[in-house]
């Protein structure tokens with residue numbers, strides 16, 4: 001673990017609804033489970049925001065010296081269209097529409113999900129378990145819940161018994177709903193369907209003949225409910241109790257409240273010490289969502305193909321835009337917001353790229369670098385406050401610009417510290433990429449490619465083409481220098 005400066009992390013816990021000091025259960029090891037996507041279509045930028053936020057949390061914990069086991073699942077069965085356990089499985093429905101196997105739907109959108117997250121430079125989780133790969137674990141957990149008296153079997157389905165559960169535990173801690181009242185009220189609705197109580201949720205559903213994704217179980221052929229997969233996989237890889245469980249704020253209810261109920265009915269306690277929820281990305285003030293069609297996709301932004309936006313924006317601009325808001329605040333996507341994020345991000349990179357060439361000496365700097373470094377950690381320790389961190393980074397950029405024009409002094413040792421600190425915060429923690437670096441590299445690779453083509457043209461005595469490449473490059477300010485069998489170039 002790193003020095004004390006880095007140990008003051010406070011995390012907002014959705015259970016206590018307060019910022020709490022982060023104390024890990026197992027010394028320098030941290031277990032974190034984040035609900036992954038339901039892979040039945042392309043993830044939108046709202047989904048991306050949630051995964052970017054947890055990437056930041058993962059990266060920062062690593063930076064603090066923790067060894068993190070990060071689990072992010074893939075929901076590939078059991079997520080029905082409606083929260084009341086009715087409707088079709090989202091993946092089976094999509095398979096019918098696309099006329100392919102459900103597992104082809106899963107593979108297609110899982111691959112796509114990975115490549116979208118790669119474009120945001122997110123770290124991969126340590127384990128990415130799938131619901132269909134853990135049917136046995138889910139059945140075992142359901143059996144324990146039944147044995148403990150908190151679930152009942154009805155016509156080949158298994159339902160969680162909320163009335164029995166509420167005798168010993170509180171249900172709805174995250175969503176803060178008064179379930180005693182709801183349960184009492186809904187007793188009058190008893191008799192509707194198979195459930196003893198309309199609030200009871202499915203742990204296992206009997207499959208009809210036409211249902212495609214189904215498995216054998218002690219209760220007949222069926223498929224698991226949505227909530228049990230995360231409980232079963234979380235406990236399998238992180239044990240009875242782990243440090244962090246996360247997801248978007250819209251998962252608090254029913255998904256996460258149901259997960260807590262399932263874990264309590266097997267292990268007697270909440271599965272995670274800290275519940276972290278990210279707020280929503282909105283478009284025109286409305287939650288971005290797959291089902292309502294109010295969504296924008298990453299590729300549309302990278303290619304500039306969505307009419308809402310005047311031009312294309314890079315993945316790093318989008319990521320910087322997301323970080324300009326705290327992860328617990330709503331963030332609205334718009335052309336203006338992306339344009340100003342682009343300006344801000346470029347200004348940051350430009351400042352960073354100046355550091356190497358700054359003149360420094362042995363005199364004292366006109367900027368308290370140590371205080372600035374500790375401020376940067378302080379902001380991140382305050383529940384991963386990225387907007388405040390960004391404003392700290394800009395404080396230093398202001399100083400860098402002043403040193404560059406000769407109006408402020410920089411000490412040589414501080415120059416090294418500034419560079420190192422920027423690298424840690426911009427690249428290791430925020431996971432940004434120095435696009436100016438990568439563009440420069442791409443340009444020089446392209447010039448080398450043209451030199452190669454020109455060389456081949458000369459071997460084939462196609463002097464017209466080889467001269468044209470030389471002249472066109474010269475017009476772009478790139479002068480080729482022909483030696484015997486190779487060419488070099490210089491920028492003029």
Ligand code: AMP
Pocket residue numbers: 035036037038039045046047048049050247248249250251278279280281282287288289
């Ligand atoms: P889903 O595939 O619908 O289960 O969503 C995957 C993740 O994205 C979950 O953690 C959701 O809470 C999150 N999510 C869904 N919509 C949004 C949104 N508009 N903004 C931020 N996160 C979202």
Ligand code: ZN
Pocket residue numbers: 034035036230255
């Ligand atoms: Zn989940």
